[in-house]
Amino acid sequence: MNLKAKIRNIPDFPKKGILFKDITPLLKDSEALKEAIVKLADFFRDYEIDYVVGIEARGFLVGTPLAIELDRGFIPIRKPGKLPHEVLKKEYELEYGKNVLEIHKDAINEGDKILIIDDLLATGGTTYAASKMVEELGGEVVACGFLLELDFLNGREILKDYEVQSLLID
Numbered sequence: 001m002n003l004k005a006k007i008r009n010i011p012d013f014p015k016k017g018i019l020f021k022d023i024t025p026l027l028k029d030s031e032a033l034k035e036a037i038v039k040l041a042d043f044f045r046d047y048e049i050d051y052v053v054g055i056e057a058r059g060f061l062v063g064t065p066l067a068i069e070l071d072r073g074f075i076p077i078r079k080p081g082k083l084p085h086e087v088l089k090k091e092y093e094l095e096y097g098k099n100v101l102e103i104h105k106d107a108i109n110e111g112d113k114i115l116i117i118d119d120l121l122a123t124g125g126t127t128y129a130a131s132k133m134v135e136e137l138g139g140e141v142v143a144c145g146f147l148l149e150l151d152f153l154n155g156r157e158i159l160k161d162y163e164v165q166s167l168l169i170d
């Protein structure tokens with residue numbers, strides 16, 4: 001299936017000048033959703049991974065089914081004020097603004113091997129922040145995986161110390 005055709009371009013969202021990649025048509029199509037998750041999981045089947053970490057919100061939509069497909073548990077990184085237990089917090093920049101991420105301090109143990117999943121790699125700021133949080137808690141980032149990578153924003157540069165796999169590249 002042409003999965004890229006299931007991602008819609010929305011100009012000037014959420015700000016003027018941003019071409020927003022809308023994955024909701026792909027999510028709505030059961031065959032496309034299944035194919036995307038299975039194919040993304042195929043990159044990582046032979047990797048030694050303990051947990052999948054997904055980044056709110058769209059990273060949950062990809063990361064949780066991917067964790068199920070890989071028979072691994074899922075750890076959420078959330079936007080501020082949502083996690084109930086003690087958190088580690090990090091501020092980061094993204095293509096269209098600034099944000100803060102949080103993770104439960106007890107979610108990761110020393111030496112845990114982590115696969116970070118998000119829907120989209122743009123500048124890489126979000127995943128870079130997530131990687132540093134995982135490492136601060138003693139985890140090892142084995143790889144980072146994305147449904148879609150926006151090549152022109154060169155997110156791979158900031159993630160150069162990590163293995164990066166994207167199912168679709170634009």
Ligand SMILES: O=P(O)(O)OC[C@H]1O[C@H](OP(=O)(O)OP(=O)(O)O)[C@H](O)[C@@H]1O
Nearest residue numbers: 056057058094095121122123124125126
């Ligand atoms: O590579 P970057 O430049 O950091 O951008 C990518 C991030 O931007 C989007 O999240 P957003 O913060 O818009 O939130 P959402 O998932 O809650 O929609 C996307 O889901 C990634 O997490």
Ligand SMILES: Nc1ncnc2[nH]cnc12
Nearest residue numbers: 019020021022095120122
């Ligand atoms: N252009 C874009 N489309 C969708 N999500 C994004 N996150 C960061 N940049 C994005």
